[in-house]
Amino acid sequence: MKATVFAPGSVGNVGPGFDVLGLAVGGLGDTVTVELSDESRVIVRGRDAELIPTDPAKNAASIAANAMLRKCRTGFSPSRPRGPRDGLKPVLHCIVTLDKGLPMSGGIGGSAASSVAGAYAAALACGVTPSHDDVILAALEGEEFVSGRHLDNIAPITLGGLVLSRSIEPLDVIKLPTPPWSVVLARPNARVETKKARAILPKQWDLWPQQMANTAALIHAFATADGALARRALEDLYAEPRRAALIPRFDDIKRAALDAGAFGCSISGSGPTIFALTDDPEKCAAAMNIGDCEVRIAEIDHQGARPV
Amino acid sequence: MKATVFAPGSVGNVGPGFDVLGLAVGGLGDTVTVELSDESRVIVRGRDAELIPTDPAKNAASIAANAMLRKCRTGFSPSRPRGPRDGLKPVLHCIVTLDKGLPMSGGIGGSAASSVAGAYAAALACGVTPSHDDVILAALEGEEFVSGRHLDNIAPITLGGLVLSRSIEPLDVIKLPTPPWSVVLARPNARVETKKARAILPKQWDLWPQQMANTAALIHAFATADGALARRALEDLYAEPRRAALIPRFDDIKRAALDAGAFGCSISGSGPTIFALTDDPEKCAAAMNIGDCEVRIAEIDHQGARPV
Numbered sequence: 001m002k003a004t005v006f007a008p009g010s011v012g013n014v015g016p017g018f019d020v021l022g023l024a025v026g027g028l029g030d031t032v033t034v035e036l037s038d039e040s041r042v043i044v045r046g047r048d049a050e051l052i053p054t055d056p057a058k059n060a061a062s063i064a065a066n067a068m069l070r071k072c073r074t075g076f077s078p079s080r081p082r083g084p085r086d087g088l089k090p091v092l093h094c095i096v097t098l099d100k101g102l103p104m105s106g107g108i109g110g111s112a113a114s115s116v117a118g119a120y121a122a123a124l125a126c127g128v129t130p131s132h133d134d135v136i137l138a139a140l141e142g143e144e145f146v147s148g149r150h151l152d153n154i155a156p157i158t159l160g161g162l163v164l165s166r167s168i169e170p171l172d173v174i175k176l177p178t179p180p181w182s183v184v185l186a187r188p189n190a191r192v193e194t195k196k197a198r199a200i201l202p203k204q205w206d207l208w209p210q211q212m213a214n215t216a217a218l219i220h221a222f223a224t225a226d227g228a229l230a231r232r233a234l235e236d237l238y239a240e241p242r243r244a245a246l247i248p249r250f251d252d253i254k255r256a257a258l259d260a261g262a263f264g265c266s267i268s269g270s271g272p273t274i275f276a277l278t279d280d281p282e283k284c285a286a287a288m289n290i291g292d293c294e295v296r297i298a299e300i301d302h303q304g305a306r307p308v
Numbered sequence: 309m310k311a312t313v314f315a316p317g318s319v320g321n322v323g324p325g326f327d328v329l330g331l332a333v334g335g336l337g338d339t340v341t342v343e344l345s346d347e348s349r350v351i352v353r354g355r356d357a358e359l360i361p362t363d364p365a366k367n368a369a370s371i372a373a374n375a376m377l378r379k380c381r382t383g384f385s386p387s388r389p390r391g392p393r394d395g396l397k398p399v400l401h402c403i404v405t406l407d408k409g410l411p412m413s414g415g416i417g418g419s420a421a422s423s424v425a426g427a428y429a430a431a432l433a434c435g436v437t438p439s440h441d442d443v444i445l446a447a448l449e450g451e452e453f454v455s456g457r458h459l460d461n462i463a464p465i466t467l468g469g470l471v472l473s474r475s476i477e478p479l480d481v482i483k484l485p486t487p488p489w490s491v492v493l494a495r496p497n498a499r500v501e502t503k504k505a506r507a508i509l510p511k512q513w514d515l516w517p518q519q520m521a522n523t524a525a526l527i528h529a530f531a532t533a534d535g536a537l538a539r540r541a542l543e544d545l546y547a548e549p550r551r552a553a554l555i556p557r558f559d560d561i562k563r564a565a566l567d568a569g570a571f572g573c574s575i576s577g578s579g580p581t582i583f584a585l586t587d588d589p590e591k592c593a594a595a596m597n598i599g600d601c602e603v604r605i606a607e608i609d610h611q612g613a614r615p616v
Contacts, residue, residue: 016520017520017521017524018517019517020517020518020520020521020524021521021524164525164528165521166521166524166541167518167521167540172525172540174525174528174537176528203513203514204513205510205511205512205516206511208513208516208520209327209328210328210474211516211520212324212325212326212328212516212520212523212524213325213328213329213473213475213523214474215520215521215523215524216325216328216329216472216474216520216524216527217472217474217480217482219524219528220482220484220527223528223531229482232474232475233474
């Protein structure tokens with residue numbers, strides 16, 4: 001009647017892959033405990049706890065957990081039945097305890113990690129082992145409320161690794177191969193709200209064929225461990241030119257990462273976190289430590305959200 | 309002082325990969341002979357010869373050949389020297405003989421094949437073995453005049469196989485892995501002029517993230533021989549909905565191909581040729597033979613343009 005799930009953070013977009021590509025990264029993450037109950041309640045602890053809503057209708061982990069509880073009541077799709085849900089009494093409420101490890105509005109998939117962990121833990125609390133698709137669809141309700149209807153963080157956080165979200169409806173997410181590269185994350189001391197960072201994007205179509213080619217080339221670079229190609233392909237023509245201005249010293253940090261040999265550097269999600277891919281993380285991290293900035297080295301998280 | 313090159317046709321776009329993805333296909337092609345001369349002249353023979361301009365300033369093969377002659381005169385970029393060009397006397401003119409195997413305005417890369425063969429043959433006639441990049445850049449001048457400034461046919465025709473054109477400037481084209489799939493080409497009895505087929509495209513940006521995801525998923529499907537994924541990913545949200553109306557019985561032919569198990573079916577380039585990917589080409593070809601339509605089975609051409 002109670003379960004706990006840890007979900008890692010993720011780098012959304014991974015440069016050109018706006019809204020469709022994401023990379024799960026280890027180290028920090030959110031942990032959510034869901035306990036079936038007669039009441040609905042949210043408890044938030046940890047990083048930025050004071051900024052996270054505790055109203056169950058406004059908290060991403062709780063929204064996602066409740067979406068999963070509804071699924072557990074009404075049944076999953078007939079083609080994919082799983083778990084001992086027959087004979088369960090209807091579960092209407094839960095207590096969600098959210099331990100934040102990821103910063104709020106940090107651009108590292110915090111709301112998505114809370115949503116995924118909440119959805120996954122809710123299923124386990126009902127005695128159901130959910131499929132990845134079940135977790136993603138329930139988590140999307142939390143993510144959509146806080147950030148928007150996109151899977152580029154939810155999907156890699158659920159599956160681990162590098163994930164392409166080809167389609168939301170019908171759901172189609174594809175885990176892609178990755179080489180043994182490290183990720184360096186630099187978080188300037190700023191917050192960027194995803195919804196605001198979306199409002200400034202250009203409504204321009206003609207840059208998209210090349211943006212598309214960059215994304216296709218980038219996944220080929222990941223598949224073939226071609227760092228030189230990644231460095232050319234990891235170029236975001238769409239969001240980065242607009243969003244860079246929201247991030248203190250973005251240009252300096254990016255230039256430093258590339259000068260330190262990074263296989264590309266761009267904004268993680270809507271920022272302010274800046275990520276770089278590299279095979280020399282110490283050198284890259286030292287170079288990116290510019291200004292009022294929190295830098296850490298992260299490995300790719302290949303496992304994704306998991307019970308603890 | 310004279311050389312002949314054969315260039316195969318190609319499927320431009322390959323569904324969602326608008327302007328950036330192309331697949332060279334065997335069987336038919338254009339053959340161009342370039343002979344250095346004191347005069348400029350174009351001779352056209354073969355399929356649709358009566359429709360192809362013989363003015364050297366308006367013929368794709370001749371424009372591309374002359375672009376290559378200029379390169380041979382002025383020298384290639386210093387970083388990529390090749391061939392015994394020092395001491396060559398300036399070559400100002402050539403006679404271009406174009407044997408058309410590909411239909412004009414067929415959507416199978418006819419103008420690109422003429423351009424590539426013309427550029428490549430011109431270099432050989434000067435005693436220079438050109439790089440792929442040299443051929444592509446010279447061929448682009450011919451293609452741009454006839455069809456537009458895009459590489460999705462030129463690059464695969466030059467390199468063979470499936471090629472992603474990541475960037476024109478600087479030039480960056482990437483040959484991608486392919487499985488042993490066949491291509492079925494159905495050409496309804498119609499002509500579609502590329503420039504007109506471009507004018508009807510929507511100036512819409514919001515479909516592009518999914519278009520991009522489809523292209524990325526498609527190249528992953530090619531790399532992993534995943535026919536089921538190709539079938540989901542080979543969906544063109546951008547051009548096909550507008551261009552289908554230009555092609556007699558497009559919907560019927562596409563439906564028949566998919567019903568026959570094709571791993572996707574869409575318009576080749578700007579049409580009217582319709583292509584399908586399949587591992588059962590006979591079945592697929594029989595199914596696609598609807599209406600006044602020329603159907604042929606083609607293998608992927610892995611070699612690209614070559615001297616004959």
